[in-house]
Amino acid sequence: MNILTAEHVSVNLDGQTILSDISLAVHSGEIVTIVGPNGSGKTTLLRTLLGLMSPSSGKVTRKDGLRVGYVPQRLAIDRSMPLTVERFMSLPTRQTPTRIKDMLIRVEADGLQKRQLRDLSGGQFQRVLLARALLVDPELLVLDEPTQGLDQLGEAAFYTLLEHVRADAHCSVLMVSHDLHVVMSTTDRVICLNGHICCQGTPSVVSKAPEYRALFGLGTHGALALYRHDHDHDHSHDHLHEHDHA
Amino acid sequence: MTMITAMITFTNMIMLDDFLVRAILAGVGVAIAAGPLGSLVVWRRMAYFGDATAHASILGVALALAFDLPVVWGTLAVALLMAITVTTLTHRGQAMDTTLGVLAHSALALGLVAISYVHGTRVDLNAYLFGDILAVSRSDLLLIWGVSAVAVLLILSRWGALLTATLNPDLAQAAGLNPLRERLSMTLALALVVAVALKIVGALLIAALLIIPAAAARSVSRTPEQMALFASLIGGLSVIGGLFLSLRQDTPAGPSIVVVAAGLFIVSLVVGRRQPG
Numbered sequence: 001m002n003i004l005t006a007e008h009v010s011v012n013l014d015g016q017t018i019l020s021d022i023s024l025a026v027h028s029g030e031i032v033t034i035v036g037p038n039g040s041g042k043t044t045l046l047r048t049l050l051g052l053m054s055p056s057s058g059k060v061t062r063k064d065g066l067r068v069g070y071v072p073q074r075l076a077i078d079r080s081m082p083l084t085v086e087r088f089m090s091l092p093t094r095q096t097p098t099r100i101k102d103m104l105i106r107v108e109a110d111g112l113q114k115r116q117l118r119d120l121s122g123g124q125f126q127r128v129l130l131a132r133a134l135l136v137d138p139e140l141l142v143l144d145e146p147t148q149g150l151d152q153l154g155e156a157a158f159y160t161l162l163e164h165v166r167a168d169a170h171c172s173v174l175m176v177s178h179d180l181h182v183v184m185s186t187t188d189r190v191i192c193l194n195g196h197i198c199c200q201g202t203p204s205v206v207s208k209a210p211e212y213r214a215l216f217g218l219g220t221h222g223a224l225a226l227y228r229h230d231h232d233h234d235h236s237h238d239h240l241h242e243h244d245h246a
Numbered sequence: 247m248t249m250i251t252a253m254i255t256f257t258n259m260i261m262l263d264d265f266l267v268r269a270i271l272a273g274v275g276v277a278i279a280a281g282p283l284g285s286l287v288v289w290r291r292m293a294y295f296g297d298a299t300a301h302a303s304i305l306g307v308a309l310a311l312a313f314d315l316p317v318v319w320g321t322l323a324v325a326l327l328m329a330i331t332v333t334t335l336t337h338r339g340q341a342m343d344t345t346l347g348v349l350a351h352s353a354l355a356l357g358l359v360a361i362s363y364v365h366g367t368r369v370d371l372n373a374y375l376f377g378d379i380l381a382v383s384r385s386d387l388l389l390i391w392g393v394s395a396v397a398v399l400l401i402l403s404r405w406g407a408l409l410t411a412t413l414n415p416d417l418a419q420a421a422g423l424n425p426l427r428e429r430l431s432m433t434l435a436l437a438l439v440v441a442v443a444l445k446i447v448g449a450l451l452i453a454a455l456l457i458i459p460a461a462a463a464r465s466v467s468r469t470p471e472q473m474a475l476f477a478s479l480i481g482g483l484s485v486i487g488g489l490f491l492s493l494r495q496d497t498p499a500g501p502s503i504v505v506v507a508a509g510l511f512i513v514s515l516v517v518g519r520r521q522p523g
Contacts, residue, residue, distance in 0.1 A: 052419050070420040081289045081413070082467045091413065092406040092421050116468070 009058035036193035069133030073144035273485030279394035281478025284456035296453035298350035302328035304357030325437040377448035377500030447500040462511040465518025
C-alpha cells in the first residue's frame with residue numbers, strides 16, 4: 001500500500017525550476033533513500049512530500065492521517081534559549097517523563113534528559129532528534145541528511161541504530177543523503193535525484209546505472225555497496241567495512 | 247500611633263493614592279508581560295523589532311494628538327501597524343536588520359517631526375521619549391494591567407507552539423503548526439505591551455525593558471519557562487529599584503529603571519558563571 005505518492009510534481013522557486021516532473025511512491029514498510037549532489041533539490045523534494053511547501057504543479061498525496069516523524073537537516077540551537085533535552089522532547093506537545101525516557105532508551109540516549117541541548121555532541125543530538133520523531137509513533141520516519149556533521153564512526157553507528165529503531169517501530173523510512181558512501185544496508189530503493197529523477201532501484205542497480213555514473217563520476221563506483229550487506233550475514237561486528245577500492 | 251500610621255499607609259496603598267505605589271504597580275505590570283515577551287524577542291534575535299515598534303509609537307502619539315484621540319489609541323494603532331509591516335516584510339526574506347533599522351528610525355524621526363506640527367512646542371516630548379511613570383493615573387494603571395494581561399494570555403495560550411516555531415519553523419510546520427501565525431501572535435502581543443510601556447520608560451528605552459531582564463535571566467535559567475519567569479522577576483526588581491534610586495537621587499525614573507536592570511544583568515553574569523549550563 002502506498003502511504004505517500006508524488007505525481008508529476010514540479011517546484012519553481014524565484015523563477016528557477018528546482019524540481020521537474022517527479023513521480024514516486026513510498027510503500028508501507030519500505031526504506032527509500034534519496035541521493036543527489038548539492039543543489040539537486042533533495043531537501044525541496046522532502047519538504048514538498050511532507051507538505052511543508054506546495055508543488056508548483058503536480059500532486060502529492062499522503063495517506064489520510066499519516067503519522068510522520070520528522071528529523072530536520074540541521075537544527076541550529078540558538079545559545080540564547082536555555083533548553084533541556086526533556087523540555088525539547090515536550091515541544092510542542094507535552095510528554096510524560098516515562099514516555100520521554102522510553103524513547104531515549106530506544107535510541108540509546110537515556111540519561112541525557114537534564115542536559116542542555118546545546119551541550120550535546122553531534123551524535124547525541126541526532127539521537128535526541130530521532131527520539132523526538134519517534135514520539136508521534138510514526139508510520140513514516142523522514143530524515144534529512146541525518147548524519148551531516150558526524151564523523152565516519154558516528155555515521156555508521158547512527159545508521160545501525162536507525163535500523164534497530166525501524167525494526168522496532170515497523171515504520172517506513174524516507175531519507176535524504178548526499179553522502180553516497182553510506183546508505184542504509186536495508187535500503188529497499190535508492191532514488192537518484194538531480195532536479196529530476198535520474199534513476200531509481202535497489203542500491204546495486206542504481207550504482208551500476210549509467211545515469212548515476214554520469215552524475216557522480218566513475219570514481220564512486222561501488223561506493224553505494226559499502227553498507228549494503230547480504231542479509232544472511234552477521235551484523236554484530238561488521239559496521240565499518242573498508243572502502244573496497246580506496 | 248505606629249498602628250495608625252501603618253493603617254494610613256495601608257489605606258493609601260489600597261486606594262492607590264500614593265504616586266509611588268501607582269508607579270510601582272504600573273512598572274511591575276509591564277515587567278510581568280515583558281518577561282516572556284522579551285525572552286521571545288531575545289530567542290528570535292529581534293531586538294531591533296522592539297525598537298522599531300517602540301519608535302513608531304511616537305508617530306502614534308502625534309497622530310492621536312492631531313485627531314484629538316486618547317494617546318494610547320494612537321500608539322496602539324501605529325505599533326500594531328508597524329509590527330504587522332515588519333512581520334510581512336521580513337517574511338519575504340528582506341535583510342532583517344536593515345529593514346528594521348530603516349523602519350525604526352524613520353518612524354521615530356517622522357513622529358518627532360509630526361509632533362512639532364501638531365501642538366507646536368506645548369507637548370512635553372520628554373514624557374514620550376523617556377517615560378513619565380511618576381504621573382501614572384488610576385485609569386492608566388487599569389489600562390496597563392488590562393493590556394498586559396491580554397498580552398500575557400495571548401503568549402501563554404500559544405507558548406508551546408511559539409517555542410517550537412522559534413526553535414525551527416520546519417519542525418513546527420511538520421507538527422501541524424503555522425509558524426507565520428505564531429509570529430503574528432507574538433507580534434501582536436509585542437505591539438500591545440509597547441503601546442502601554444511608553445508611559446513607563448518612554449519610546450527610547452522600551453526595548454531595554456524587554457531585552458535586558460531577559461538577557462539577565464538567560465545566565466541563570468535551564469529551561470525557556472524559567473528564563474521567562476526570571477525575566478519578569480528581574481524586570482519587576484528593576485522597576486522597584488529604579489524608582490527608589492530616582493526618588494533618592496532625583497534622577498529621571500525611566501532611565502533609572504534601565505540602569506538598575508543593567509546592573510542586575512552584570513550580577514547575573516557573575517552568578518551564572520558559577521552554575522553549569
